[in-house]
Amino acid sequence: MGTRVSYPVEIKQKAVEMKMAGVPVKEIMNELNIKNKTQIDTWVKWYKTGEVHRFEQPVGKQYTYGKGPVYTSELEKLQAENRFLRQQNEVFKKVQGIGKEVDRETAVELVEVLGNTMTVQETCVHLGIARSSYYRWKKDVLKGNLKQYLEKQIGTLCRKNKYRYGYRKITALLRQELCVNHKAVQRIMQKNNWQCRVKLKKRKNTGQPYSVAENILDRNFRSDRPLEKLVTDITYLPFGQKQLYLSSILDLYNGEVIASTIGDKQDTAFVLDTLAQLPLLPENCVLHSDQGSVYTSFEYQEAIKAKGITMSMSRKGTPADNASIESFHSTLKSETFYLNSIDRTTTAIVERTVEQYIHYYNNIRIQTKLNNQSPMQYRQLAV
Template identity: 70%
Template sequence: MVGQAAVELVELLKVDIPIKRICMYLGIPRSTYYRWKWKSINPYSKHKLEQRIGELCKTNKYRYGYRKITALIRMEQVVNQKVVQRVMQKYGWQCRVKVKKRKKTGQPYHVADNLLNRNFTANKPLEKLVTDITYLPFGNKQLYLSSILDVYNGEIIAFTIDSKQDTTLVLDTLSQLGDIPVGCILHSDQGSVYTSADYQKAIKGKGITMSMSRKGTPADNACIESFHASLKSETFYLDRLTCTTTAIVEQTVRDYISYYNNIRIQTKLNNQSPINYRKLVG
């Protein structure tokens, strides 16, 4: 009964006094208050909340952890993050993650300095870009994905899928970029396609300043590494598309990039998708 009385008192006073302060006066942690409140909720309401959490997890193919699911629920009703976490743990709805395998890099021709230096923040679009290539070994032949990500909002602004990991692959991706502002930095690893004379020439032709990771240090390019890992874990591994057709592999990647840019919310973007964030802030 003590718990029920505390919950009723907090509900009565929280309009005028922050819940944190009320709990401090009562001598109970906020987590205890929320636990008591959850237990006091009508079983039917609990069932509806659990059902909604399950729907959101399923709709997003279990790509979201409890923080993002909480953010989506809060667009509809007030809910405590720990409650959502417990419900997802109860039913095994946690985000499913796979570790990305690191590709090998070629021998360098021209290596640029590491100008990005793990500073993955930008004040405006096209200020800092990162690029990389990843394997797509899920079809009847090996494919490669070359992509360019804008650090400002995490948006994929260019990508190419091909069966060859050569300079043409990265040049095709680079050619998709439109007008580039002065001072734009493009960061990559030291792969031979990026250090090649043809690529360096194309970079200079666009007025871009090249930056490169230290050799064997994938964390220097963590933004694009993270995107490629998410792409694989939230599509091919999640849906078990590890042995399919080339056409399905290509369509899966295109669909995911569209979803990633337009729909998939990111905590660091105030729970907005990359394109929504750019539109709202810009």
């Protein structure tokens, strides 16, 4: 460490005069033999803040808490005391409950409010706190405000989507506006019991095989273009006044439900009605189903050939071969009837619930495998 140099008061005053007159710092240092330019900056600061008495301060001497500076006259001392009392009065007007320990939020707010009239150090002196405590508290308050905002946003998204989304999808939605870690989202959702409330229900494999087509799909559920690979199935809707069934056809390209029918009879006419809803299909389109009797019937097979579709069927007792449509039907019931604890309602409500959910599933509900887009958004962007 170098030797600390004590400069006479006259040198300090001369340096300040030259600096205020616009003389370059290097010239001042050379002329007055000053070794460190920061010395000149410090003296100028003292001059501007009215602390010229500090020019006589010995090397290394610092004012400790509770001890004021040495004043050159009684008038200067009175002026400083009046300034201190005015500042203290200004602080007390902002604080409720004088005499009590100030909390960190109030302290941070006060320093910001009084920033135009007082320095951070002066405000901290009146509040009886260290300046380092203020900066630590400020950091904590800012961090706490961000956490509160994030928690509010997560709660809003969970309620908006009726607790159908887990933390991964909530994170994906937040990242459209914020940079957030999925682990933080998961912790907040767990703390507030905002986790996905959907419990997937398995269904039994139904339908008797009559004639079996080859399993062309072979669990290759990926498709590079629309209407290339389709899957279909029937599921039970035992929630109304009578047993209902849902027949649907799903496009593996984007997971969109492109045809659906609700009926009270699980017959060939029922699935033919769903088939008739399909748009114009490209060549080599594959439609995959299970080995249910309605799909192996003569009428259905003739309708398939008329549309130029190649039929594919799952192996017997292997619903995983048609996992995509099985998953959709399970998700539909889990995110509507099971989520809302609907065991028995009217037939009209069951039909309306299914129709509204299919619209929501196609147009609004985001999917991770589609880069957190809905099927309709994914298809439109691809086009």
